[in-house]
Amino acid sequence: MYLIDILIFCIRFCSFALLLLPLYFDYIKWYYYSKKIIKNVKYGENIRNKLDIYLPDEGKKIKKEVIIFISGGGWILGYKCWSNIMIKKLINEGYICITPDYRNYPQCSISEILHDIRSGIEWISKNIKDYNANMEKLILLGHSAGAHLGAYYYLESILKDKKIIDNFVGISGPYNILEISDFFFKLGFPFLVLDEIFESDYKKYSPYYLLKNKMNFKEENRLILIHGDSDKTVPLESSIKFSNKLKELGMNVKCEIVNGGGHTDCFIEDLLLNDNRWLNKIMSNLNLTLIGEDKNMNPNIIFRFILKLLKCVNPF
Helix, strand or coil, rough: HHHHHHHHHHHHHHHHHHHHHHHHHHHHHHHCCCCCEEEECCCCCCCCCCCEEEEECCCCCCCCCEEEEECCCCCCCCCCCCCHHHHHHHHHHCCCEEEECCCCCCCCCCHHHHHHHHHHHHHHHHHHHCCCCCEEEEEEECHHHHHHHHHHHHHHHHHHCCCCCCCEEEEECCCCCHHHHHHHHHHHHHHHHHHCCCCCCCCCCCCCHHCCCCCCCCCCCCCEEEEEECCCCCCCCCHHHHHHHHCCCCCCCCCECCCCCCCCCCCCHHHHHCCCHHHHHHHCCCCCCCCCCCCCCCCCHHHHHHHHHHHHCCCC
16 A cells, blocks of 8 residues: 555656646756856865755846755755745845755765754855945745755754744745654655655754753844645644744744645746735734735746646655
């Protein structure tokens, strides 16, 4: 039965990738040919220690908030380009965006993945001004596994009193690996693989357990969690329980629920339909200007039909 589940997931994943390709083609072309994207900047010694810097177009007033986005991928499929649709909308508003890549399993396990995240963010904080960033705030966004990594880094930096990131936004993240491991196994995530990723210590590498005592958090230590109530990959309770735990410990945290939101809607399906509800929940909670509809985006009937098929086969 387990092997059948794996086979079904693989079929759905391949179908999803094939259907996404024509919808994503313009973004692929934009990524490879844009002169405003500085690609594969080295931030460390390892082969995946590279990041992309996305700059607004000439003449666009550059905002004083710089946004870092950590992509998800189950600690196995993470890649810096997964967030391109969201990033394009943000740079159109004048934000400089940076997407660090990081090593995945089986190339390494969680301690080395977190090392890459730390190295990437520290490199950004030291070097971003070289790219005309009049930075007043550094905002960290993470989706799914990227939300787990970002939350861990953010709370760890507070514990060490090493403030680099001003605000963290976690989207559809698994914050308690110890609790969610059984759920992942039912989805077809092998226990052996999860065990190797987390070095047989789910509790140690769960942001949920990182803070143990009530602390005097600074008002600016703000953490925002956003989750869809139709997420079948990471249950909504992950964000709700994490939010409640942080509030008990005295942290300034807000948990936003997106009605009907699935696991990938925030950076694929909704954005392809010119629906900015996820992005605007982020912007409003950060007291930033809301993002309007892109007048150049007008999905036709064929586009919408393919997108419906995409939602049907989506394995996430």
